[in-house]
Structures are given as C-alpha cells and as structure tokens.
Amino acid sequence: MRSVENALQLEIPLNAQYIRNLIMAAHGVHDHIVHFYHLAALDWVDIVSALKADPKKASQLGESLSNWDQNSTKHMKEVQDRLGTFVKSGQLGIYANGYWGHKAMKLPPEVNLLAAAHYLQALHYQRRINMVVSILGSKTPNIQNLAVGGVANAINPENQSALNMERLYYIKTLIDEVQSFVRNAMLVDVAAVAALYADWTGYGKGVTNYLSAPDMPMDTKGTTFALPGGYIENADLSTFKPIKSFNDEFFKNGVKESVKHSWYKGDWNKHPWEESTDPNHTGMQYDGKYSWVKAPTFNGKTAQVGPLANVLCMYAAGHAGTKKYVTDMLNTISAVAKTKVGPAALHSTIGRIGARAVRCAVLLDECTNQWNALVANIGKGDVKTFNAPKFPSGEIKGVGFHEAPRGILSHWSVIDNGKIKNYQCVVPSTWNAAPRNGSDQPGPYEASLIGTPLADPEKPLEVLRTVHSFDPCLACAIHMVDAKGKDIITVKAL
C-alpha cells in the first residue's frame, strides 16, 4: 500500500493515518503478548515446577512486584489446581517429549506459578486487543480496510453502521483494559525472567547493526512520525542515524539483497527495484546455496531487525516513553537480580525478549495517543478517509516501509503504465533468518547461536530460546496433527 502510495506521491487523509496507526499499534501489542506468554515463555517457565509452589508465597511475591489485582492466594490456588488436573490427566507426552524439567530451567516454583497464572490471563487480554484490530480492520490478521489512498472505513458519529463514537469508546475501553495487564503483569514477568536468567544477557548477541523504521505518521505526507526509527552500527547508540520520511534517501539507497547462498537463479547482489525472484532449488550445499531466504544488507552490512532494534533506535532518538520503560525494566531487573544491570545487557537473547515487552508498553501508549488524535480530528468535523489514486502513464517506482511486530518491513514496486512490473518484499524474518550474504557474513540467527551452551545436546532448549527470541515468521507452515504425537520438526545444527 505505502509502496504504491510512495510511487504516486499520494497524500493520505489524517483520519486514515490515525486509523492505520491504531491498527498497527494494537496488532503489535497483540503479537508481543502472544509471543512472550504463549510462544516463548515455556522456554523459561516450568509449569510442572509450579505444582510445588506455595500459592500464598506466590501471591505475596506478585503483590510485592506490582499492583496487579489478579495475584490473590485464592487465584494462585485455583490455577495450581487446574494445572494439577491437567498434568495428572496422564495422556500428555510432555515429560517424554517436552523440555519441562530440563536442567536449564531455573525459576523457583512460586515464580513459575505466577507466570503460569499470567499465561492463562494473557489469553483473555490478547483477544481483547485483537478486537481493536478486527473492529477497525474487519478481520484479523488479514485486515480488509486498506486501500491505496486511505482506508475503507466510513466515519459518521451519528450512524450505527459507520465508525461512530460508540465503537470508538469501545475501542478505548479495550485499550485501557489491556494497558493494566501489560504494565502490571507482563513488564514485571519479563523483568523477573530476565533477572533470574541474568546469565542469558551474555548469550545470543549475534549481529549488532540494528535497522528499524520510523512509524505512526502524524501528517498526510509521512514526514513526521510518532515513533522514531533509523540505523545503529556495531551496538554503538551514538552512531544512530534517523530515517526521516517515506522519501528518505538514506534508507531508499541502502537496501540490497544477495542470492549467493539462496535458491534463486544467479549470484547477484541487487537493489530491490532491480531484483528478480526465480526459484532454483539445488539441494543442500553448505558452502553454496542452502536457503530459500535471500540475504539483505544495509549499506553492505548485515543488520538485525525487530523490537530490540526498534527500542534501541527509539532510545537513541530520545523517545521519552521508550527511555522510561527501558529504565524501569533495567531497575526492576537489577533489584531482583541484586546486581546492577545496564543497557549493554540488551544486546542478547534476553535483551530481545525484554525489548519486546518495552515495545508492547510503548505501543499501548501509542494506541491511546492515536485514539486521541483520531477523536480530536473527527471533532473538528473532518470525516475524510480516502484520496482516490490516479495512475500516470510511464514508469514510476516506490518504496513503503512499516515497523512490523518482527521488525522493519519494506515493499518495493515498479509500476509501468498503471501495471505492476516488479514487486519485491524485504520482510523482517528475511533480515534475521538470512543465510550468509554476498561477502559471506552470517545473518542474525546464524551469528546469535555461536557460543550458546547446551546442558543436554539431545534437547537443545537453549537453541530454541535464542531462535524464539527473534519471533520467527513461518506462518505458512504445515499445521498437521500427528496421530502419535511425535515431533514433526527436528532441529539440525549446521
């Protein structure tokens, strides 16, 4: 969308920007909650150990860390009973197949119980914030309201079938409800896990050039953004260089992709507008082509993308909310770990998980900001949501970027006489999962696994912790049930 709008140099009505921003922010919050609790937490939290916890102590611990109102002894006991029934049901292969009870699990039983309770509560809150996406976008995650030139939402404060004040206030209620959970449960849980696994601040660093997009445009042309983005080299925040607008030359000229080690025809390193995507599967060649993923570079260097890159860029740019949440989190970690933990700890596996929670809190604040901006603009009598595009004859080129939950996403289009001639997507997981690039530099996943210790090489939980910390996007994977409950996917170290 933004790529085509950029090619047309089309302005987007303010309401459309705010509605898109609200959807992006809510979607990010949803993704980050689900990622931490339902996708990554069980790499660190041992549910079986929670059965040994003292519910009263777990409740006291919870209450000492925050004001969350769902940490009572009674609730902890209920959760423990449910977990007990669940574990005793006997049909589970978890002891044989899972990683629970693994030697690398280190949380005390009470912390495990607290985290398990919040794991179940998070199921409710992830659904609530996702409702914001579906109210505005009709459907989630594949929203239906986007159009080149704006959004397809009709705004009419007096009409029941349009986006009206009743719907907007319902959205506000949902945002506020989730706000409380993220501030009082999620940020605290993540800090506790980080503190009790403080040794993991030393693993999984990988590539420390960071790239992220500015997002949440606040004007019709996309020249001011609520959330900054840019590039940081070699973990040095003083090198931060911002990306300033949708037409930013620094970004536009910096991106290239190599297929030296990827299953596509040729051996080239090209700018996305010049690229092709011609599959050429040659089998596994460890020194040649070995991946379907292309290898993107920024000004010739590999870069890590995702919430950590985004948080570091926003921190370096002086974004107030980010600075506050990062400082608060490092203070909580230092207090629980009883040792001073500084920003350098962020360049790690734990750092990626911590940064995702920080970004979740920043995005929730942004939901409120965007909601306020939208309501204020509608209050001025502006209900416009769409500018019709006109396609000129001849060739035009555009790039659109977005700071997605997994990092910077950019789409590159070449349009000839109103028809798409070339369209390339450089997506977040491509940056992170990249094979070696044209000059044989490994991508972030590959680099981050070097030096990871394994307590039990047969059960490489530690590898999963680091890979999970990137929140890989493998959406179109096979979701097949195995009648015997075997693991269909195996991890292979190359």
Added chain:
Amino acid sequence: MKEPTITILGLGNILMSDEGVGVHTVNEFERRYEVPDYVEIVDGGAAGLDLIPFIEGREKVMMVDAVNFDREPGYIDLLENDSIPIRLTQKASMHHLGLMDVLCIVRMSGNVPKDLCIIGIQPKSLELGLDMTPEIWDKKDVLIERIVAKLREWNIPCVLRSPQK
C-alpha cells in the same frame, strides 16, 4: 440468538493442497446439509489461539483435519477424547500455535468440551497449491458420512438440503 453449544471445525491451510482437506470438507458438508442453530460450522483455517472461543466452553466439538497416521494416503480414522495426543509442542514454527497446543491450553484453562473428536485423513500432498489431489478429494463423501454419523451419535439432527436449481 442463543450461543452455539456445538462446533464443527474444519482445519488446515487451503494454500497447501491436501492440508486444506478439513476446510474443504466442512464447507461441502454445509452446502449439502442443514443443521440446527446451536451447531456452528467454522472454517478454522490455520488459526491458532483464535480458535479458542470456538472450543472453550462448548459442549461438543468435532474437528476435520489432515492427520499423519503413518498410513496410505486417504486412510480415514477417528481420534476421540483420550486418544487425541494433546500436548504442548516445542517447535521451530511459532508464528501460530498448532491445534494440539490450542487444545492443551483449553484444557489448562479448565473448560474442555465433554466430547471432542477429530475426523482425520492421511493426506497425499502438502505441496503449495490451491487444488487438492483427486485421490483425497474423492474421499469427501466418506468424510461427510463420518460427520453425519457422528452427529447422529450425538443425537443432533441434520437433514439433506433440497437440490439447488
């Protein structure tokens, strides 16, 4: 309208040939049969946690999905209640949680349906593609018969729609 108490859930990714057999089958079932209001027929696609509201708190849930039975393509079988290998998996694909993870979470939350079953079929191809292999699609009548039989067993009426003009 009353909240539905029964779910018929078609599962799978229709972009990957036979992986989408569950979705295609329940859609075909809905074209052929009429069911009472309290039965909800859902195209669950490859959704993960979003499936929870259609499972949690329901009395009975019937799922149709591609299942690896380690048998010949087209082999059909029923997995029921305790024979469903519910567990949390550790896997490389974490964009979405799989069905077993979702069932596991529902169980941990304590609102498991009284009756839970999966009508499964061994797929032939999981390659990228919108079309199912003829071998598997030819089994749709058998799969639909299994759905009807299960509904009868659960004492839920379902009637053949009159042919469309």
